Amino acid sequence: MFERALTQVKFNKDGDLLFSVSKDQVICVWFSQNGERLGTYDGHQGAVWTIDPNPSTSILASGAADNTIRLWEIKTGKLIKTWEFPTAVKRVEFSEDGEYLLATTEQRMGHLGTIVVFPINPDVHGEQATEPSLRITCTDSKATVAAWSYLSKYIIAGHEDGSISQYDAKTGEQLLNVPVHERGTLITDMQMSPDKTYFITSSKDKSAKILDVDNLKVMKQFVTDTPLNSAALTPKKDFVILGGGQEARDVTTTAARQGKFEARFHHKIFEDDIGRVRGHFGPLNTIAVHPAGTAYASAHGGTEYVHIRGVVESTIRVDTLVNTMLIVLCPIGGEDGYVRLHHFDKAYFDFMYEVERTRAQH
Amino acid sequence: TDLALESEASAHIIAARRRLLDEWRAWRAKVEEELTEERAEVGLRPFGAEDEEDTEGTKVIE
Numbered sequence: 001m002f003e004r005a006l007t008q009v010k011f012n013k014d015g016d017l018l019f020s021v022s023k024d025q026v027i028c029v030w031f032s033q034n035g036e037r038l039g040t041y042d043g044h045q046g047a048v049w050t051i052d053p054n055p056s057t058s059i060l061a062s063g064a065a066d067n068t069i070r071l072w073e074i075k076t077g078k079l080i081k082t083w084e085f086p087t088a089v090k091r092v093e094f095s096e097d098g099e100y101l102l103a104t105t106e107q108r109m110g111h112l113g114t115i116v117v118f119p120i121n122p123d124v125h126g127e128q129a130t131e132p133s134l135r136i137t138c139t140d141s142k143a144t145v146a147a148w149s150y151l152s153k154y155i156i157a158g159h160e161d162g163s164i165s166q167y168d169a170k171t172g173e174q175l176l177n178v179p180v181h182e183r184g185t186l187i188t189d190m191q192m193s194p195d196k197t198y199f200i201t202s203s204k205d206k207s208a209k210i211l212d213v214d215n216l217k218v219m220k221q222f223v224t225d226t227p228l229n230s231a232a233l234t235p236k237k238d239f240v241i242l243g244g245g246q247e248a249r250d251v252t253t254t255a256a257r258q259g260k261f262e263a264r265f266h267h268k269i270f271e272d273d274i275g276r277v278r279g280h281f282g283p284l285n286t287i288a289v290h291p292a293g294t295a296y297a298s299a300h301g302g303t304e305y306v307h308i309r310g311v312v313e314s315t316i317r318v319d320t321l322v323n324t325m326l327i328v329l330c331p332i333g334g335e336d337g338y339v340r341l342h343h344f345d346k347a348y349f350d351f352m353y354e355v356e357r358t359r360a361q362h
Numbered sequence: 363t364d365l366a367l368e369s370e371a372s373a374h375i376i377a378a379r380r381r382l383l384d385e386w387r388a389w390r391a392k393v394e395e396e397l398t399e400e401r402a403e404v405g406l407r408p409f410g411a412e413d414e415e416d417t418e419g420t421k422v423i424e
Contacts, residue, residue: 150397151404195409197393212393219389238386269386270379355379 006299008286009339012053015290017074018297019060020339021048027062029074032290032297035341041072043079050091054098058124061101063089069103073124081128083118086111091145095152096196098122100133102155104143113142115157115167136172144186149213150196156213158187158201164216178216181205188244189230194291200240202231208242210268222266224273230286236293237349238268238356243284243298263287263298263342270353277342295343 006022011032018032027041027048046065053060053074060072065088071081087106094101101120107113117134121127141161148169149156155167162181167174181187182205189202198219202208208231210220222231228244245261261284262276282300289296398408 150409151400151406195394195397197397212389214393219386269382353379355376355383359380359383 005282006285006339007047007049008051009288009297009299010051010053011288011290011297012057012074013055013291014057015292015294017053017057018288018339018341019051019053020297020299021051021062023047025064027051027060027072029060030339032295032341039077041070041077041079043070044068046088049089052093052101054094054120054122055096056098056122058122059098059120061092061094061103063092063103069101069118071101071120071128078124080124085116087113091143093147094120095148096150097152100148100152102146102148104146104157107138107142107160113138113160115143115146115155117155117169134169134172136167136174140177144188145190145201147190147192147199148196149192154213156190156199156216158190160186162187162203162205164201164211166213166216176216180209180211180216180218181207188228189286191232193233194235200231200233202228202242202244204228206244208240208266210240220268220271222271224264226260229284230298232287232289232296233268234289234293234296235291237351239274240266240268241287241289241296241298242266243287245283261300263296267353274351293344295341297339297341299339 006020009018009020011018016032017038018030020028020030025044025046025048029038030036031038041060041062044062044064044066048062048064050063051060057074059080060074062070062072067085067088069083069089069092070079072078073080085105087108089103089105091104092101099120101118103116105114105116115136115138116132119129119133138159141159141163143157144160146155146157152169155169157165157167159165162179162183162185163177164180165174166176180201181203185203185205187201187203190199192199196213198210198212200208200210204227206224206227208222208228209218211218222240222242224242226244227246228242230243232241234241242264261282262278263284264273265275266272267274284298284300287296287298401408
């Protein structure tokens with residue numbers, strides 16, 4: 001059976017564009033305001049796992065099961081560069097200044113997982129480097145996710161064994177490695193705060209945590225009842241959004257009714273569960289928040305539940321917190337793989353705890 | 363007395379939240395100050411300063 005589950009969604013820095021990738025090899029770009037499709041980037045020969053637009057929205061990086069990283073000119077869809085590896089590429093991310101790209105590669109018989117860094121030529125017509133400027137080999141446990149800290153000082157990686165590492169981004173030296181999530185449960189997502197001084201991780205251990213990039217100290221934790229695939233921070237409001245659920249083959253309508261696939265909102269500072277947005281009949285794979293904090297995009301797996309397509313277009317209301325306008329963006333290739341874009345309304349922005357109200361910025 | 367217990371409990375929760383909020387804000391203030399210093403060392407303005415300048419004089423349409 002064709003699997004078309006969406007694997008990652010990402011906004012560009014201005015938030016006017018939304019990129020999505022899926023297991024069906026297609027990269028799409030959408031106008032985030034109205035859900036109109038702007039174009040596609042065609043060429044990958046396997047499931048596309050990851051994407052990132054650079055800070056100036058000129059170059060898009062993608063990583064896939066065809067063991068390549070590709071760079072695309074965003075405006076024209078033209079392929080700029082292909083880097084090949086012995087194994088799949090699971091995560092790509094540009095540094096804050098767009099001058100470097102990091103990527104994680106899979107572990108496979110005879111190949112350890114690695115984190116590689118390439119210098120990026122901002123000129124879309126110019127030459128790109130052929131070799132990485134840095135290669136970190138993960139000898140203990142492969143990196144499943146990785147991200148840059150502020151000023152590209154550190155590379156932070158989340159591992160299959162639930163630990164998190166801090167590497168010197170210049171030398172690749174491992175400075176810290178701490179057990180953060182339950183031993184042996186893999187880290188599924190890692191997203192930095194806008195200033196890249198702290199980050200949130202999600203894990204199959206059903207929790208999400210916020211850590212300080214400087215010392216990897218756990219600052220906050222959010223405990224749920226379902227394995228998590230994604231976690232995001234919301235600018236403007238002190239919330240986090242978490243999503244997950246069991247794999248598609250274990251999906252039941254009961255699980256959907258029990259809310260296993262809802263996007264859950266927690267208060268970032270108080271940690272409490274404050275609201276939910278009803279999901280699909282399938283696990284929530286990926287969440288991205290608009291850089292201005294005005295909307296979020298999410299995507300579910302669940303390829304078998306095509307019969308609910310007709311009801312997706314309705315507006316969803318949750319706990320008066322997130323009255324969302326839902327745009328069904330992306331029925332990729334047919335019946336499945338929706339990207340859902342939720343715009344926050346006034347109630348969301350007005351929502352405040354009493355202590356936040358009385359202690360409004362002094 | 364139930365009411366008294368309840369309000370005592372909620373006073374407790376409110377005090378705890380106030381403490382969490384103060385701790386978070388103190389941590390953020392420290393981190394932001396350090397970031398501003400480190401950015402200055404490499405000739406960069408405080409984080410977000412460029413963005414603010416970009417939108418100066420433009421009207422934000424919601």
